[in-house]
Amino acid sequence: MNELPREGADHLRAPLDDPSAGSPTDPGASESAGRKESSVRSVAVIDIGASSIRMSVAEITPDGKFRTLDTLVQAVDLGREAFDTRRISRATIERSVNILRRFQRVLKEYGIRGSANIRVVATSAVREAINRLAFSDRVYIATGLVVEVIDEAEVNRVTFMGVNPHLEQDPSLRAARSIVVEVGGGSTELLVLRDGNMLFSDTLRLGSLRLLQSLEPVNASVGRRRQLMEYQIARVIDEIAELIPEESETQLIAIGGDIRFAARCMLEHxxxxxLAEIQIAQLEALTAEAIRLDEDALVKKYA
Structure with a gap:
C-alpha cells in the first residue's frame, strides 16, 4: 500500500507553548487548559474532485478559529471518465472507495467519526456523471460516508468563505475590486468581491483536465497544441470580459491546486x-517549460 501524500502538516502546527495557557505547575491553569482542550472540535472535509480526492483535517475552537492539522491527496481519474463518457467506471468507483477507506484509517487516528464531524463533497466530475447516484450509494455502503454532490452555487459560496478572511487581513485588497478565479479539472469558478461582499459569481465550463481531453484527438506538435489551448482560453477570457466591466484597481486572485503547484515551484519560502504575489513573467516561463514535458518527465522534475 502506498503511503498517502500529506501536505502542510508541519508548518501549520501551532506552537506547543501557549503563553495564554498559564504555567503548567499552576493547578488552576491546568484545569482551565483541560476545559479549553475538551472544547476543541476536530473535523475533516473530503473533496472528491475531477483528478484527485483530497482531505483536510482541522481543529475548531469555540470562537470559530481553526488550525489545519493534516492534508492528504490521492489521484483518481473521475473527471477523465465523466467528461468523456458521462459515466464513472466500476473500477474507478472501487479505487475511490479504497482511497476513502484509507482516509478513514487516518481519521480514526485523530479520533474523528460521525457525519457531524466529517463532510464529504463531490464537484463537477461526479455531478456530471449519469451514474452519480450509483457512485454515492457504493461509497455509502462501503464506508458509511455520505457524499454530498454540491452544485455550482454552493461551490461559489464555499470559495467566498475561504478567500474572504485573507482579504480582510489586507485593507488594500479588501477595498479594491478583486476577481477570484479557481481553475479546476472540469470548470473555472469566477467571483468578484469588494468590501467583503460578493458582487458577481459564475461557473465556466473550462477546466485543465477538460481542456486537455478536448485536445487528445488532435495529433499535433507541442507548439500547435499550445496554440489551440491558448485559443480556447482566450475565448473564455473574452467571455469573462463581457461579464465583468473594466475597472481600475482590480486585483486578480488565483486559487486552487494548479496555482498552488506553481507557487511552490517559483517561491522557495x-x-x-x-497569499503570495506571482509575477506573470514567472508563471509564463513555468508554463512554457511544463508544456514541453510528457507525464513521466513532469513527475520526475516536479514530484
Whole structure:
C-alpha cells in the first residue's frame, strides 16, 4: 500500500507553548487548559474532485478559529471518465472507495467519526456523471460516508468563505475590486468581491483536465497544441470580459491546486496558508517549460 501524500502538516502546527495557557505547575491553569482542550472540535472535509480526492483535517475552537492539522491527496481519474463518457467506471468507483477507506484509517487516528464531524463533497466530475447516484450509494455502503454532490452555487459560496478572511487581513485588497478565479479539472469558478461582499459569481465550463481531453484527438506538435489551448482560453477570457466591466484597481486572485503547484515551484519560502504575489513573467516561463514535458518527465522534475 502506498503511503498517502500529506501536505502542510508541519508548518501549520501551532506552537506547543501557549503563553495564554498559564504555567503548567499552576493547578488552576491546568484545569482551565483541560476545559479549553475538551472544547476543541476536530473535523475533516473530503473533496472528491475531477483528478484527485483530497482531505483536510482541522481543529475548531469555540470562537470559530481553526488550525489545519493534516492534508492528504490521492489521484483518481473521475473527471477523465465523466467528461468523456458521462459515466464513472466500476473500477474507478472501487479505487475511490479504497482511497476513502484509507482516509478513514487516518481519521480514526485523530479520533474523528460521525457525519457531524466529517463532510464529504463531490464537484463537477461526479455531478456530471449519469451514474452519480450509483457512485454515492457504493461509497455509502462501503464506508458509511455520505457524499454530498454540491452544485455550482454552493461551490461559489464555499470559495467566498475561504478567500474572504485573507482579504480582510489586507485593507488594500479588501477595498479594491478583486476577481477570484479557481481553475479546476472540469470548470473555472469566477467571483468578484469588494468590501467583503460578493458582487458577481459564475461557473465556466473550462477546466485543465477538460481542456486537455478536448485536445487528445488532435495529433499535433507541442507548439500547435499550445496554440489551440491558448485559443480556447482566450475565448473564455473574452467571455469573462463581457461579464465583468473594466475597472481600475482590480486585483486578480488565483486559487486552487494548479496555482498552488506553481507557487511552490517559483517561491522557495512560500507558506501555503498565506497569499503570495506571482509575477506573470514567472508563471509564463513555468508554463512554457511544463508544456514541453510528457507525464513521466513532469513527475520526475516536479514530484
Amino acid at each position: 512560500w507558506e501555503p496558508d498565506t
